[in-house]
Amino acid sequence: MSERPSTAPSDTAPSDRRTFVSKVSAAVIGGLITIAAPIAGLFPILDPLRRRGDTRGMVRVTAFAALPESGEPRKFPVLDTLVDAWNRTDNVPVGSVYIQRTGDDSVRVLHTTCPHLGCSVGYNAAGRGYFCPCHKSSFALDGTIADPKSPSPRGMDPLEAVVRDGEVWVKFQNFRKGSPERIAV
Missing domain, CATH: 1.20.5 (Single alpha-helices involved in coiled-coils or other helix-helix interfaces)
Structure with missing residues (x-):
């Protein structure tokens, strides 16, 4: 089997x-x-x-109480958070601004850089205006050109600002130099 x-x-x-x-x-x-x-x-x-x-928003610059009631402008540094491709750095000086109290809760903010060639503009308390030492541009308190012979193609650059909770917040930005138009860069 x-x-x-x-x-x-x-x-x-x-x-x-x-x-x-x-x-x-x-x-x-x-x-x-x-x-x-x-x-x-x-x-x-x-x-x-x-x-x-992404666009950069408003940056806290100072307390509203730090501004003189007389309306005299004060220069303040602008500290912001810089973010590049992979890094974040807090409290980096990115520029400076002149802040002037214009009312009980309003301010005028001007960039401290001359629109002509980018020199730093100073405040002249005696002359009640701004003066650029590089090429003798002069500006009124509101930032307009004070002298018609001024080489600056436009007045000082105003910046958007709000007073919120007793603090001054500014939308800081730079503008193209040497151009009669205000072009953000």
């Missing part, structure tokens, strides 16, 4: 099933890692492009 193969369940079937499940699981996990890692790596690379459209 010949011996017939046994029809009893084999011990290899559960092993084959386990091997199949582990191979499929490994393929799925490997595929997810293969896809997820490059996508996760794109976020820090593309982050500066995402932030490019």
Whole structure:
């Protein structure tokens, strides 16, 4: 008599099933890692492009009470948070402004840089105006050109400002020099 193969369940079937499940699981996990890692790596690379459209908001410059009630302008540094591609630096001096109290809760803010060539403009208390020492431009208290012979193509650059909760907040920005139009840069 010949011996017939046994029809009893084999011990290899559960092993084959386990091997199949582990191979499929490994393929799925490997595929997810293969896809997820490059996508996760794109976020820090593309982050500066995402932030490019952000605009800088208002910066707190001083307390309103620090301004003289006489309306005489005071010069204040502007400290802001600078953010480049991956770094953030707090309290960095980015410029300065003249702030003048014009009412009970209003101010006039002028950029301290001359619109002619970018020299620093000083305040002349005796003359009640501003003066640029580089090319002799002179400006009235409101920032307009005081002397028609002034080489400056426009008056001093006013900046947007609000008084909020007893503090002066300024939207600080720079403008193109030497141009009769006020063009933000």
